[in-house]
Amino acid sequence: MDPYTTVVFDLDGTLLDTLADLEASVNHALARAHLPARTTDEVRLFTGNGIRRLIERSVNEDREHPADASTVEAVLEEFKRHYAAHCQDHTAPYPGVIELVDHLKHAGVRVAVVSNKADFAVQELVERQFPGTFDCVLGECEEAGIRKKPAPDMVNVALERMGGERAGLVYVGDSEVDVQTAQNVGCSCLSCSWGFRERGWLVRAGATTIVDAPTELERVLLAGAV
Template sequence: MYPYQTVIFDLDGTLLDTLQDLADSTNYALSVHRMPARTLEEVRTFVGNGVGRLIHLAVPEGTPAEEEAACLADFRAHYLLNMENKTAPYPGVPALLEHLQAAGIRTAVVSNKFDGAVKGLCQNYFGDRLPVAIGESQGVARKPAPDTVFRALAELGAEPAGAVYVGDSDVDIATAQNAGLPCISVSWGFRDAGFLSAHGARQIVGSPAELEALLLSPAAVSQ
């Protein structure tokens, strides 16, 4: 028996390195509106709470709401056409998902990225290794609310008992807590181990191989 029968993953910074494409689309939208570009490291600090929040933080303070909304629309349109230019799975992630599938462990993704992008990226990079992928959509509260986690569990036909949440940010830690799930934080993504520890992470892994050993070890003890 493995320690968990279901694993719910975050997407950006956990399974896929999407930072450069997010930054490129952010700066494209900013340029359309003659706003200053943002550095890659600035964009890294902006991601995690959905693209609306990303653009809100990227535009200059005091930007009128209607112009911010237009900038967001330009970001979305550009990103949908360019979200696979530089994005790639983190090394070891495809093998991790393949081995979880072979072990009979159910997997899903929940993300604050808009739903169309989440489903497209998961299908293109992971196929049936991630049968459920849920992003931000109208009528469903985004993380750290637990709604998308509960929807993923329902679509998998899984119970919260025996499930674990895996993510790379403080938002993910809060999401797991709100859903009543244990959380495994990963330090290879958009936030480092120090940041995660400072925001309440109780279990941190440094590589997909380390995560795989934890998830597939019968001797592992859930926390």
């Protein structure tokens, strides 16, 4: 088997457990707009397509009377303000993830983070939790003409910043968005069952290789293409 030489990771639900802080900021912003709170499971399922989509779903998903655009914008701005101040309150790497990334680096594997989360939060979280570790870190930046996942743009930009070598590339994530991203990039995909989507959901989304723990993911990544 050919070894993997470049691993591109999703962030939320893959490397970091960010759910508690996302839920807290969502419900803070909803409360400010006098809207009902969302449950943990709802927030979990609303993630994956970026902060704006998270807020649009939180405000309007299954609501009998959808809110107007100005309400969505107000909730979005309040979420950003609150999350910028509180994104580190409870967020932490999943057990074994720090060791996984360290072992990949020591094996000479290039590692990157590509996330639909707002770039300001991605940069802060990765620098705080994995200082100096990743070869490229990229959050949502559609204003620069880089489409967010599942479009292939963000992964392609990360590859360019790391030298452009596509051979040996694998994408690692925890959701249907990540499965679709790997398909659009044309690379292998490994799906993590410990994140924001359970195994059955991943299977229905088309995941072909699912790992249940960072130690298992490490074995697969260092063994090579599956």
